[in-house]
Amino acid sequence: MxxxxxxxxxxxxxxxxxxxxxxxxxxxxxxxxxxxxxxxxxxxxxxxxxxxxxxxxxxxxxxxxxxxxxxxxxxxxxxxxxxxxxxxxxxxxxxxxxxxVTDATADVALTLMLMSARRAGEGERLVRAGQWEGWHPTQLLGMHLGGKTVGIVGMGRIGQAIARRCHFGFGMTVAYHSRSPKTLDFPAARKDSLLDLAAAVDVLVLAVPGGDETHHLIDAQVLEAMAPHAHLINIARGNVVEEAALIRALREGRIGGAGLDVYEFEPAVPEALCAMENVVLLPHIGTAAxxxxxxxxxxxxxxxxxxxxxxxxxxxx
CATH class of the missing domain: 3.40.50.720 (NAD(P)-binding Rossmann-like Domain)
Structure with a gap:
C-alpha cells in the first residue's frame, strides 16, 4: 500500500x-x-x-x-x-x-485592519490590566475605516476577497498594485508603482505570495512613502516586509500603525514589536478555522x- x-x-x-x-x-x-x-x-x-x-x-x-x-x-x-x-x-x-484559504485569510486581514485602526488591542490590554477608568470622549481615538482608501498589494484571489470586503462592507475606495491589470467585479484603481500606491492610501494590505521576488518588497523606501496616519497590514509572508525597517518606521511615528499575522523570522517576534502599542500581533492564524x-x-x-x-x-x- x-x-x-x-x-x-x-x-x-x-x-x-x-x-x-x-x-x-x-x-x-x-x-x-x-x-x-x-x-x-x-x-x-x-x-x-x-x-x-x-x-x-x-x-x-x-x-x-x-x-x-x-x-x-x-x-x-x-x-x-x-x-x-x-x-x-x-x-x-x-x-x-x-x-x-481565500475567505478565511481575507477575514483575518479585515480583523487586523479594524484592530489596528481602532486600537482594539491597546484597549483590551488596558481593560485586562485593570487600568480602564471609564468612558470619556477622547479616549483611544483611532481611525474610522469607512470612506478611506485601501491599497492592496497583490490582487489575486485573496487580494480580491479583501478588496470586496473593504468596498462593499465599508465603502472604502480600492487601489491596487499588481504585475498586470485585473478584470474585477468592483471599482478599483491600478497604480503603476508600489511607491505610488503606498503614498495614496490610508491602509496598505499585503496579499502577495512569498518567495525571492517579494522578499523585502516593503522596505524603508515604501514605508517612507506612506502617510503618517496610514496602517500596514501583512497577511502574506513575514519576509515580504523588512522587519527592521518597519520597527524604525513605527518607533519614529512615520506610519500610524501595523497589523501583523506573519513575521520575518517566525516564530521569533522582535521584542521591539511586542513593546509597541501601535502594533497588533497575531500568531499566524490566517486560516485557523x-x-x-x-x-x-x-x-x-x-x-x-x-x-x-x-x-x-x-x-x-
Missing part, C-alpha cells in the same frame, strides 16, 4: 480520509521537519504532506540522485518553503491547496489520490 507521511497532525477528518486510501503515518510534533527528517521522509515514503516551515531546499533534494517520494502534497496555498524546480528535477511533483483546515487537508488528500491513480492532481504547481 502507498505510504504517506503527514509532517504535522492535521484535523481528524483529514487523517481519516487519508487512511482510507493510504498507509498513513502522522508525525506527532508540531515543529517543522529537521534536515534529517526531510531526507528520511523523501527516502521512506511515496508521498509527503508538508506544510509551512518544512524547508525542502535544493540542498535537500540534491542529497540523493533519486528518492522514493514522488509527490509533495503541500498543506497550504503558499509553497515558497519548497524549491519546486529542484523537486521537479528530482522527479517529485508538488501540489498546493489554493481556494480553500476548523472547516478551513479540513478543506485544505482534504484538498491535499485529493491531490495525492489523483496522483497515485495516474491522473493529473487538481492543484499541481
Amino acid at each position: 502507498t505510504k504517506v507521511l503527514m509532517t504535522r497532525p492535521l484535523p481528524d477528518k483529514v487523517q481519516a480520509a487519508a487512511r482510507d486510501s493510504f498507509d498513513l503515518t502522522v508525525r506527532p510534533m508540531t515543529s517543522p521537519l529537521t534536515v534529517e527528517e526531510m531526507r528520511s521522509a523523501l527516502s521512506e515514503y511515496d508521498g509527503v504532506v508538508p506544510t509551512l516551515g518544512d524547508l525542502f531546499s535544493a540542498e535537500i533534494f540534491a542529497a540523493e540522485e533519486s528518492w522514493r517520494c514522488q509527490i509533495l502534497a503541500n498543506f497550504g496555498v503558499g509553497y515558497n518553503h519548497i524549491d519546486v524546480q529542484a523537486a521537479q528535477a528530482s522527479g517529485i511533483s508538488v501540489t498546493n491547496t489554493p481556494g480553500a 476548523l472547516e478551513v483546515r479540513e478543506d485544505m487537508g482534504l484538498m491535499s488528500v485529493r491531490n495525492l489520490q489523483a496522483f497515485f491513480a495516474g491522473e493529473t492532481p487538481p492543484n499541481l504547481v
Whole structure:
C-alpha cells in the first residue's frame, strides 16, 4: 500500500480520509521537519504532506540522485518553503491547496485592519490590566475605516476577497498594485508603482505570495512613502516586509500603525514589536478555522489520490 507521511497532525477528518486510501503515518510534533527528517521522509515514503516551515531546499533534494517520494502534497496555498524546480528535477511533483484559504485569510486581514485602526488591542490590554477608568470622549481615538482608501498589494484571489470586503462592507475606495491589470467585479484603481500606491492610501494590505521576488518588497523606501496616519497590514509572508525597517518606521511615528499575522523570522517576534502599542500581533492564524483546515487537508488528500491513480492532481504547481 502507498505510504504517506503527514509532517504535522492535521484535523481528524483529514487523517481519516487519508487512511482510507493510504498507509498513513502522522508525525506527532508540531515543529517543522529537521534536515534529517526531510531526507528520511523523501527516502521512506511515496508521498509527503508538508506544510509551512518544512524547508525542502535544493540542498535537500540534491542529497540523493533519486528518492522514493514522488509527490509533495503541500498543506497550504503558499509553497515558497519548497524549491519546486529542484523537486521537479528530482522527479517529485508538488501540489498546493489554493481556494480553500481565500475567505478565511481575507477575514483575518479585515480583523487586523479594524484592530489596528481602532486600537482594539491597546484597549483590551488596558481593560485586562485593570487600568480602564471609564468612558470619556477622547479616549483611544483611532481611525474610522469607512470612506478611506485601501491599497492592496497583490490582487489575486485573496487580494480580491479583501478588496470586496473593504468596498462593499465599508465603502472604502480600492487601489491596487499588481504585475498586470485585473478584470474585477468592483471599482478599483491600478497604480503603476508600489511607491505610488503606498503614498495614496490610508491602509496598505499585503496579499502577495512569498518567495525571492517579494522578499523585502516593503522596505524603508515604501514605508517612507506612506502617510503618517496610514496602517500596514501583512497577511502574506513575514519576509515580504523588512522587519527592521518597519520597527524604525513605527518607533519614529512615520506610519500610524501595523497589523501583523506573519513575521520575518517566525516564530521569533522582535521584542521591539511586542513593546509597541501601535502594533497588533497575531500568531499566524490566517486560516485557523476548523472547516478551513479540513478543506485544505482534504484538498491535499485529493491531490495525492489523483496522483497515485495516474491522473493529473487538481492543484499541481
